[in-house]
Amino acid sequence: MKTNLHFIVNPIAGKGKNELSTDMLEAYFPKSEFVISIKKTEFVLHATALTKASIEEGAQIIVACGGDGTINEVASCLVNTSVFLGILPMGSGNGLASNLKIPKNFKKALSIIKNQNTIAIDTATINGKPFFSNVGVGFDAHVISDFEENTTRRLFSYVKSTLRTLKKYHYKNVVELKYNGTTELISPFLLFVSNSNEMGYKMSLTPRASLQDGLLDVVIVPELSRFKLMLFTMLFLFKKHHWLKEVRFQQLRALEIKGLDNTILKVQKDGGLFTLKEPNIEIAIHPKNLTVCVKK
Structure with missing residues (x-):
């Protein structure tokens, strides 16, 4: 029986030159074995709509061809199904693909899909909406907001957005944080919740996070002085931000975040802005409910 294999391609992801053709793919996936x-x-x-249509059409493997945003749209439809997720990294950051050790090399990534070696990974939700890598409240959400205004999506663009945000960032919102039966009020510079160990571009706030441990890794960075803010940024670039005593880490299965005075917080989800409709945020982990093609 032939394997029904669908590719969902974002043509403008990354460098914006993403083209796949049937002839090209049939060199790797022979007609005798694959449709x-x-x-x-x-x-x-649109990737969400296309993925849902592919599921209706009986796809057994659906390949997200793009960056973390495209992967989020495709994978969100595959949670709690028997359909495998394949990944062809074509984006700028490619955080989830890197975490799963899926290479940007086209031939090697296609080989992983063809072999159909899979693992089950954890997924998470924010207010019921799936995410796979991370969610952030505070500084990183403001960086993403600036980044999304750029027409180019490269590492240098991300660096420029980070520097611009550092210059103008004055985060004074107080949030109520609930987890493990405790409640605290904080004014965070950064509140970062991660399912994976990479944000993209090989950068990480949670290098010990795992996609298969049933836990969320949470980084809490309080409001910092200008000097400590620059120090945190430098340490982060070398994955040594844990050296700063103000930085706290938690591993949780769920948490709630609420902006006081009904403040609607700015949030990023898997590297894209996520629009909230209410001040309450509920985040939870869902163990091993997505099947992904990975290297043996």
């Missing part, structure tokens, strides 16, 4: 379908996204959330 191939290629679908290209044309607008935001």
Whole structure:
């Protein structure tokens, strides 16, 4: 029986030159073994609609071809299903793919999909919406907001967005944080909740996080002085931010965040802005409910 294999391609991800053809793919996936379908996204959330259609069409493997945003849209539809997620990293950061050791090399990534070696990974939700890598409240969400205004999505663009945000960032919101039966009020510079050990571009706030441990890794950074803010940034670049005593780490299965005075907080989800409709945020882990093609 032939494997029904669908590719959801974001043509403008990363460098914006992402092209797949049936002839190209049939060199790796012979007609005798695979039925191939290629679908290209044309607008935001189109990958979601295309993935749902592919599921209805009986796809057994659906390959997200793009960055973390495209992967989020495709994978969100595959949670708690028997359909395998394949990944062709074509984005700028490619955090989840890197965490799963899926290379950017086209041939090697296709080989992983063809072999159909899979693992089950944890996923998480924020207010019921799936995410796979991380969610952030505070500084990183403001960086993403600046980054999304750029027409180019490269590492240098991300660095420039970070520097611009550092200059103008004055985060004074107080949030109520609830976890493990405790409640605290904090004014965080950064509140970062991660399921994976990489944010993209080989950068990480949670290098010990695992996609299979059933836990969220949480980093809490309080409001910092200008000097300590610069120090934190430098330490982060060398993955030594844990040296700063103000930085706290937690491993949790769930937590609640609420902006006081009904403040609607700015949030990023898997590297894209996530629009909240209310001040309450509920985040939870869901163990091993997504099947992904990975290297043996």
